Amino acid sequence: MTMTEKLTLAAVPPGSRVRIVEVSEHPSTGRLLAMGLRPGLEVTLVRKAAFGQALYIQADYQQYGIRMDEAEAIWVEYEH
Amino acid sequence: MGGVRALNHRIALIGNPNSGKSSLFNHLTGLRQKTGNFPGVTVERRSGVLRLPDGTSSLRLVDFPGTYSLYPTSLDERVVFDVLSHPGCEDYPDLVIYVADALRLDQHLLLLSQIRDLGLPVVLALNLVDAALESGVQYDSSSLARSLGIPVISVNGRTGDGTGLLLQQIEQFYAMSWTHPSQAAPFTLEDGLASMVREIRQICPWVKYDFQALILAHHTDELTYLQPDEIRQIHEARDRFAFHPLKTQVREIMERFRSIDRIVREAKVPLEGVERSRLTARVDAIATHRIWGPIIFCVFLLFIFQAVFSWSTLPMEWIEQIFSVLGGAVKYALGAGWLSSLLADGVVAGLGGVLVFIPQIVLLFLLVAILEESGYMARAVYLFDRLLNKVGLNGRSIVALVSGTACAIPAIMSTRTITNRKERLITILVTPLISCSARLPVYALLVGLMVPAGRVFGLISYQALTFMGLYVLGAASAMLGAWIFKRILKTEEPGYLLMELPDYQVPHWRNVAYTVWSKVASFVREAGKIIVMISIALWFLATYSLPGRMAEAEAQALSNAATEQLDKVETEALVASSRLESSFAGMLGKALEPVIRPLGFDWKIGIALVTSFAAREVFVGTMATIYSIGSVDDDLGIRQKMAAELNPATGRKTYSLPMALSLVLFYVFAMQCMSTMAVVKKETGTWKWPLIQLAFMSGLAYLVSLVVYQGLTALGY
Numbered sequence: 031m032t033m034t035e036k037l038t039l040a041a042v043p044p045g046s047r048v049r050i051v052e053v054s055e056h057p058s059t060g061r062l063l064a065m066g067l068r069p070g071l072e073v074t075l076v077r078k079a080a081f082g083q084a085l086y087i088q089a090d091y092q093q094y095g096i097r098m099d100e101a102e103a104i105w106v107e108y109e110h
Numbered sequence: 111m112g113g114v115r116a117l118n119h120r121i122a123l124i125g126n127p128n129s130g131k132s133s134l135f136n137h138l139t140g141l142r143q144k145t146g147n148f149p150g151v152t153v154e155r156r157s158g159v160l161r162l163p164d165g166t167s168s169l170r171l172v173d174f175p176g177t178y179s180l181y182p183t184s185l186d187e188r189v190v191f192d193v194l195s196h197p198g199c200e201d202y203p204d205l206v207i208y209v210a211d212a213l214r215l216d217q218h219l220l221l222l223s224q225i226r227d228l229g230l231p232v233v234l235a236l237n238l239v240d241a242a243l244e245s246g247v248q249y250d251s252s253s254l255a256r257s258l259g260i261p262v263i264s265v266n267g268r269t270g271d272g273t274g275l276l277l278q279q280i281e282q283f284y285a286m287s288w289t290h291p292s293q294a295a296p297f298t299l300e301d302g303l304a305s306m307v308r309e310i311r312q313i314c315p316w317v318k319y320d321f322q323a324l325i326l327a328h329h330t331d332e333l334t335y336l337q338p339d340e341i342r343q344i345h346e347a348r349d350r351f352a353f354h355p356l357k358t359q360v361r362e363i364m365e366r367f368r369s370i371d372r373i374v375r376e377a378k379v380p381l382e383g384v385e386r387s388r389l390t391a392r393v394d395a396i397a398t399h400r401i402w403g404p405i406i407f408c409v410f411l412l413f414i415f416q417a418v419f420s421w422s423t424l425p426m427e428w429i430e431q432i433f434s435v436l437g438g439a440v441k442y443a444l445g446a447g448w449l450s451s452l453l454a455d456g457v458v459a460g461l462g463g464v465l466v467f468i469p470q471i472v473l474l475f476l477l478v479a480i481l482e483e484s485g486y487m488a489r490a491v492y493l494f495d496r497l498l499n500k501v502g503l504n505g506r507s508i509v510a511l512v513s514g515t516a517c518a519i520p521a522i523m524s525t526r527t528i529t530n531r532k533e534r535l536i537t538i539l540v541t542p543l544i545s546c547s548a549r550l551p552v553y554a555l556l557v558g559l560m561v562p563a564g565r566v567f568g569l570i571s572y573q574a575l576t577f578m579g580l581y582v583l584g585a586a587s588a589m590l591g592a593w594i595f596k597r598i599l600k601t602e603e604p605g606y607l608l609m610e611l612p613d614y615q616v617p618h619w620r621n622v623a624y625t626v627w628s629k630v631a632s633f634v635r636e637a638g639k640i641i642v643m644i645s646i647a648l649w650f651l652a653t654y655s656l657p658g659r660m661a662e663a664e665a666q667a668l669s670n671a672a673t674e675q676l677d678k679v680e681t682e683a684l685v686a687s688s689r690l691e692s693s694f695a696g697m698l699g700k701a702l703e704p705v706i707r708p709l710g711f712d713w714k715i716g717i718a719l720v721t722s723f724a725a726r727e728v729f730v731g732t733m734a735t736i737y738s739i740g741s742v743d744d745d746l747g748i749r750q751k752m753a754a755e756l757n758p759a760t761g762r763k764t765y766s767l768p769m770a771l772s773l774v775l776f777y778v779f780a781m782q783c784m785s786t787m788a789v790v791k792k793e794t795g796t797w798k799w800p801l802i803q804l805a806f807m808s809g810l811a812y813l814v815s816l817v818v819y820q821g822l823t824a825l826g827y
Binding site for chain 2: 055057058060061062063064065066068076077079080081083084086088090091092093094095096100
């Protein structure tokens with residue numbers, strides 16, 4: 031994967047460490063930003079829940095549970 | 111300091127969810143707190159009395175729901191926004207104590223910076239400084255205070271450290287009445303936006319700050335305190351300047367974070383060689399594992415079920431015995447008469463009916479509070495979000511549904527932890543469909559009557575299988591009901607999962623104790639009133655009748671007893687039966703007969719339906735009285751009498767298979783519980799929902815019983 035490739039948090043495999051570059055328009059955009067999931071933040075997609083639609087996200091001092099469609103609004107790039 | 115003594119001084123406690131705000135609140139107010147609702151909405155409002163160090167002054171401290179920003183995404187957050195954006199409102203504070211977790215200071219300073227831009231005086235309570243230190247994060251609080259322009263106090267909500275300094279700061283605030291240093295907004299308004307804001311400040315002259323004007327533009331239609339004229343003018347201004355709410359919001363938040371990140375970076379004291387604790391990550395590797403996660407959760411649920419179902423039995427029996435002794439004592443002391451009967455059979459029985467739920471409420475909330483406080487509950491929501499969302503429920507609904515097998519009362523009260531209104535309402539509406547422990551005596555009586563004692567392959571008894579079938583039926587109807595309600599109910603809140611999974615921590619006994627205490631107190635205070643009133647009404651119906659009617663029935667019963675040469679116990683039982691039959695409840699039962707005849711029920715069942723509206727288990731007691739059985743505990747006696755009864759019209763057994771099945775199914779689905787209705791009224795704030803619930807559950811029960819009875823009868827059973 032090249033570092034210029036633009037992809038969403040929903041598309042990266044578990045275990046990936048990525049940096050958020052943009053949060054696109056979504057009913058939860060304001061909430062995502064206010065909860066600290068904002069451009070510049072580095073996060074790890076730790077695992078997916080049993081039924082596949084919830085993601086476990088790890089930031090420096092914080093963990094988040096997030097739905098697949100919410101993750102599709104978060105654009106990320108790989109660390110380099 | 112004269113003015114400080116008055117309680118109309120208000121201080122608001124505000125912060126993000128999981129900032130440790132509630133612990134701090136408990137420390138500041140102790141037991142001088144009470145729980146209610148914010149005006150007009152069912153959002154929990156905790157308020158308490160704050161005593162200042164001078165010993166004489168006290169103030170009102172209001173704990174606001176946890177909020178991420180002044181752009182609300184739930185009703186809880188809306189309350190914070192409504193109050194803080196409206197200086198004229200009742201709960202508008204003099205001073206804000208803002209609680210932020212030191213580990214996540216950047217995220218938590220966002221709301222603080224917004225509140226400060228509304229011109230509110232703020233004190234920052236920097237919480238869990240010691241925990242942050244263990245993770246290698248330390249701040250120079252004087253640097254923070256300088257760059258934020260507000261006082262900063264380090265506190266520990268769990269131990270209460272720093273609360274003394276916080277109180278001193280509050281005292282100082284009122285003594286010197288320091289005003290907020292006017293700060294330039296940390297984000298710049300573009301030219302067009304600045305003109306729009308100026309215009310809005312002219313439309314609403316009470317608006318003192320630019321940011322206040324900006325959020326009025328953002329939420330124009332949702333603010334109930336704006337006049338129609340103001341709304342129209344603000345809309346015109348928005349259109350003229352091509353205001354784009356979401357773009358402006360995103361730009362504002364990003365600009366705020368830029369300035370916050372700089373402030374946090376400058377105040378951070380470098381600490382070398384400290385690693386962040388891996389405990390949470392290690393536990394979550396198992397607790398949120400795709401296979402182990404659900405298994406562990408099921409083990410917790412079994413444990414909760416066991417506790418609420420079994421451990422509460424003994425204390426519940428004690429409470430029942432105490433009240434039965436008390437009732438007897440009242441009758442003995444006052445002798446026979448209406449007052450004695452009212453007090454013993456109406457009031458004391460009603461009070462007993464309220465207090466008997468306390469052991470279950472205490473046990474359930476003890477366990478739920480521990481799961482919630484430890485941080486585990488958020489994981490349950492994460493694990494089951496997908497599955498439950500399909501039927502309109504929430505991960506936290508599982509706790510309510512499982513505790514509903516013991517009793518719907520504490521189960522419905524536990525839904526307060528579901529923040530999405532629609533999901534919470536659906537959970538409340540379907541929980542009473544889960545077969546609770548009060549249905550057990552009814553099931554036991556009727557299953558014993560209709561199902562033979564044999565075993566399948568000599569292993570599992572037919573009766574046990576029938577029991578299980580009834581429970582499965584209840585659970586399935588709850589799921590189906592949820593699925594239907596999901597489609598019917600409208601919501602203004604977008605559905606989302608997005609939530610924090612807080613670090614695990616040892617539950618603090620103080621917070622657990624306050625949760626349990628406030629649940630019990632609010633149940634007794636609010637639902638208790640309704641339960642006692644209905645209990646008195648049912649007592650009246652079962653004890654009184656039209657003038658002369660009951661005396662006539664009693665005389666008739668006595669003469670019958672004399673001709674049949676019954677002994678004293680049998681005579682008393684016959685008299686009780688005749689009195690009940692001639693009472694208002696008996697008349698109601700008979701009036702009901704045409705309605706319930708298609709289900710195979712006679713007037714005797716009608717009476718039992720009326721009386722067992724108090725609680726389902728009363729069915730058994732009423733049947734005992736109707737069939738003149740002296741003792742309520744004589745289950746076998748009632749069953750024999752019921753089984754032996756013949757239908758005078760057909761000459762066949764009254765309790766045929768179709769009729770018994772129809773009756774037991776009626777009890778699976780019907781509401782038949784005034785306490786549940788009282789609690790639903792308390793939790794939803796209106797009679798609308800309990801009445802809808804009563805209607806759809808009774809309707810469902812009627813329909814199922816009708817189909818089963820008529821179907822089986824037509825098939826020749």
